[in-house]
Amino acid sequence: MKISKKINKSEWDIIVSPQSSIFHLNLKEVWAYRDLIILLVKRDLTTLYKQTILGPLWMFIQPIFTTLIYTFTFGQAKLSTDGIPPILFYLIGQTFWGYFSECLTKTSTTFISNASVFGKVYFPRLVVPVSIVISNLIKLGIQLSLLLIIYLYYSTTAHALSPQWKLFILLPLFIAMIGVFSLSLGILFSSVTTKYRDFNFLITFAIQLVMFISCVVLPASMFNGKTQFLMLCNPVAGCMEAIKHILTGSGVFSSTFILINTIVTLFLLAVSVILFNRTEKSFMDTV
């Protein structure tokens, strides 16, 4: 026992060589740097609205105006809102889509925008995208208060909503899934953009286009059969419909899609973390 302990003691803490197993993930190290994650979240939140007059009010102004514009334009086009009051319908979509798109765009530039720091100090790079997702989660939490006010207003007035109270406990699960999915996509993109910047251009317009097939402005009920099935395999669309169902009673909610969405998210997470991990080792040479 003593000897093995001694041998263990004299062993090296870090051995670095060019080849390492793709499954050698340093998630333990990410945990060791949890203080850094917290401080980065704090930094993001405190510096976000520095030198603005309206400050954190911007968190509300964005979804309010988008919702009003959507209500007006799509209302003129007489697009279905699944029987939900249009303002509530678009606000739900906008709030959660805002979370997804912000996480995605910000995490997708992890390597490029942090190159100066990454080039000087080593810490597990995963710390940065994780902190982005968390700080946006806090922002989402604040925005949810607006949604709550509008929601309470509509549930007390004549419009009959049928909230699925029993399912409310699942809400955090869907929010977390959106977060994890955006994180996975984001770090996947950040890994491939270090070398080929083309993906940077792709992501900015793709995110606008994908919104239209993610049940943000067009409910799944507008599509039929196969199209709807394919559409709901996308975790954002699936979660969006599920959240709407929980809050209002309409929208698609089925265990099949929850299962598919979970599998897709976890698979993508695994792939992207492995790729990210490979990229972080020598991205300084390619960025």
Next chain:
Amino acid sequence: MSKMVIEINNLGKQYRLGQVGTTTISDDLKRWWHKVRGKEDPFLKIGEENDRSVKGNSDYVWALKDINFSVKQGEVLGIVGNNGAGKSTLLKILSRTTSPTLGEYKIKGRVASLLEVGTGFHPDLTGRENVFLNGAILGMTKLEIQKSFDEIVAFSGVERYIDTPVKRYSSGMYVRLAFAVAAHLNPEILIVDEVLAVGDLDFQKKCLGKMKDVSTQGRTVLFVSHNLSAVKSLCTQVALIEKGKLFEIGNTGKVINTYLSRNLSESALSRNFLNVDLYTNDEFKLIEYNVELNNGSNIIYISTGLTLHFKFQLKKSMPSFFVGVHVNNIYDECAFITSSNPHPADEGIYNYSFSIPPHFLNDKTYILHVYFVKNSNDVVCLAENLIKFEVNDLPRKEGQYMGEYIGLLRPELNWEVKKLSNS
């Protein structure tokens, strides 16, 4: 014997020149094809040594190759070498910001690298917030930072501004605060790159002192610097890297001397440039220099008087012209400066000379930079490291001081001795 904390085996780093990154798509494919067939990576066989001044044939260069050494606990290892020799690449690999192409290294203990001060400082955050953020980036936990927070602030000397956003700081204050955080890291291994070149003199001294403290606490330091005095006073061991290879590692004084002697012009008391296009431009050509000794031999003692001659051609007439000479020691610290009186000068060939009296220089090696200047501050030609010579001590008589004469000069001055009374 203390234990090894860093061990480096056959470390190599290859870069591809000219383009982004270390490779291209077509080379990636070739590499992949070799891998599929179970062959060795073809690009590792090619690649040239890293000499930045020579045009090469291969797109691939080895920024580092075949680096082998180990560092014991508590050692302060200085890393010296010319620009582009691979020092910073080595530090980058050791601090894990990039990975090696070949070889491996092992490290025992927590590493903190200081390749830059103030990494991750956010201009909008206050000094206090930045201390925590920067500390966490450098690998400290919140608790550790809290514990040494007061010390950090005291060390930095910016207490009054600690709750002001750092974008309002002067650059000196910024650097002081940043270095203060770094100085209070508690890693087993500290990697430092040239960060001492910041701050005012007073602060630099403070930093050097702090680094000495670190090493006396049994922690290991790797230190890259061009400041040889700092290396000499801090380091117990020095590694000399040249063109990506480890040229020598060992005792500080010995390696520094190797480094200097490989870099400076060979000590030669006279040299003719008639057929060489060194120190030549369209206004000026240095023809030769000559150090004349008054003792008839070619060994300089402290008792030797020297006369230095510079023969050169002025290709244009100048309204005012003079020659200035910087006499430095090998650490580039100036012993003294001397210059001729400015005169109007026509085209033609000139000889300028000046004498250094006997018993003036110390028993050291001196390096001379010679400036040829027109119009009071316009340098026509700068001959850096033009002359190098060593001055030897004389055998000392019984009863004389036997120790080392410190100081850049050792002038023999007149002392008057008077006995004033008997009791």
